[in-house]
Amino acid sequence: MRITKEKEVRQSEILDVAEQLFNTKGYADTSISDILQQTGIARGTLYYHFKSKEEILDAVIDRRLERRAAEMKKVADSNLTVFDKYYKIIEIQMSQGTVVEGLHNIENAQFHQKSFSLGLKRFAPIYCQVEEEGIKQNLFHIEQPYETAELLLCASRITDPGIFVWTKEQLAEKNESYITLLERALGAEQGYFSALLPLLNKINGGTL
Numbered sequence: 001m002r003i004t005k006e007k008e009v010r011q012s013e014i015l016d017v018a019e020q021l022f023n024t025k026g027y028a029d030t031s032i033s034d035i036l037q038q039t040g041i042a043r044g045t046l047y048y049h050f051k052s053k054e055e056i057l058d059a060v061i062d063r064r065l066e067r068r069a070a071e072m073k074k075v076a077d078s079n080l081t082v083f084d085k086y087y088k089i090i091e092i093q094m095s096q097g098t099v100v101e102g103l104h105n106i107e108n109a110q111f112h113q114k115s116f117s118l119g120l121k122r123f124a125p126i127y128c129q130v131e132e133e134g135i136k137q138n139l140f141h142i143e144q145p146y147e148t149a150e151l152l153l154c155a156s157r158i159t160d161p162g163i164f165v166w167t168k169e170q171l172a173e174k175n176e177s178y179i180t181l182l183e184r185a186l187g188a189e190q191g192y193f194s195a196l197l198p199l200l201n202k203i204n205g206g207t208l
Helices: 001-024 034-037 043-049 051-077 082-094 097-104 109-137 144-161 170-187 194-202
Strands: none
Touching: 001 034, 001 043, 001 051, 034 043, 034 051, 034 144, 051 082, 051 109, 082 194, 109 144, 144 170, 170 194
């Protein structure tokens, strides 16, 4: 048990340093040597835990997504209404700290690609769970909730500031369009998700 704990602590230390470097220098400009210098460990020790810089990036992203997905799952399993669950899981998914804001800079294109693909796998099952609850309550009318969740997550990327640059007016229009798309894709009553609009506008284009 002691060895396992030490391994987890060392991995966490490497990921903490790498995440900060990816944020400040950018993924492409961060080298393994930079990570070694900041952590003060030997190259062989780092490669014992991670085979490459890309594997470190995967772990950095997945660690953050796992934490957010765990919070979202608690909401999905709660006794809240379907709408409140949808509201809160979107709010959690959009929440981002200062490090992630840096990683979402346009220069970190590889972060965007991996964050999206890994996030899709983490978040789609949770959205699907809420959608299936909505189907049972006759609030939503769809035959493929999982695929619908995936497609809606893909559509939400239109407001990712690390991929697209929009004015606030354009973002407001896109947020309104996303609400319309959400209602139609889920077969919900018109206006069912209208109360989500202030939340989407509040984050000014934060990734869904």
